[in-house]
Amino acid sequence: GEDVEQSLFLSVREGDSSVINCTYTDSSSTYLYWYKQEPGAGLQLLTYIFSNMDMKQDQRLTVLLNKKDKHLSLRIADTQTGDSAIYFCAEVISGSARQLTFGSGTQLTVLP
Amino acid sequence: DGGITQSPKYLFRKEGQNVTLSCEQNLNHDAMYWYRQDPGQGLRLIYYSQIVNDFQKGDIAEGYSVSREKKESFPLTVTSAQKNPTAFYLCASKREPQGNEQFFGPGTRLTVL
Numbered sequence: 001g002e003d004v005e006q007s008l009f010l011s012v013r014e015g016d017s018s019v020i021n022c023t024y025t026d027s028s029s030t031y032l033y034w035y036k037q038e039p040g041a042g043l044q045l046l047t048y049i050f051s052n053m054d055m056k057q058d059q060r061l062t063v064l065l066n067k068k069d070k071h072l073s074l075r076i077a078d079t080q081t082g083d084s085a086i087y088f089c090a091e092v093i094s095g096s097a098r099q100l101t102f103g104s105g106t107q108l109t110v111l112p
Numbered sequence: 113d114g115g116i117t118q119s120p121k122y123l124f125r126k127e128g129q130n131v132t133l134s135c136e137q138n139l140n141h142d143a144m145y146w147y148r149q150d151p152g153q154g155l156r157l158i159y160y161s162q163i164v165n166d167f168q169k170g171d172i173a174e175g176y177s178v179s180r181e182k183k184e185s186f187p188l189t190v191t192s193a194q195k196n197p198t199a200f201y202l203c204a205s206k207r208e209p210q211g212n213e214q215f216f217g218p219g220t221r222l223t224v225l
Binding site for chain 2: 033041044100
């Protein structure tokens, strides 16, 4: 079955690193995504990782994928107040039409 | 300036009325999607369309209808049969159905009074 889980809230101090975690249950996932949603807005694609990779880095963002544990994380280095938002992880299943399956989102609050 | 537009941003309707939410894209994308977002929940797929004149039900299609008469347009009608229509509605598109990047519109917040 398909299920993506995230913790609902995370608070960090400005300048610290943030780590947002996600677990998924479908081992046939091909791509895993991280989206950012600011208040009252649509979703912005931050980055994605193919299932045959274990790490991807893009400026302040680092994605780690542990396929054995079905665990995905997003690390934001030097977190800024502008990073405060909801972060969604999502997966795409191989062969599906699709269409993303989303986690419930993690509300990141950056404290000054 | 390419992108996805949704209108209106805020919409209020009385209970029992049908309402249509607009979604337009000028990205020349084949696939389009409608999601519903409720507080504390992820996005749930309502309907999707992989090509003009074709669409499929998503996970929560009951009480909704769509059409895809033009490539750039994918309107969503929330009917009176939808039991709890108040939500944030997001439209998205992809270049092709198997593509990797799904782009989202800014959303429409529907409130049923």
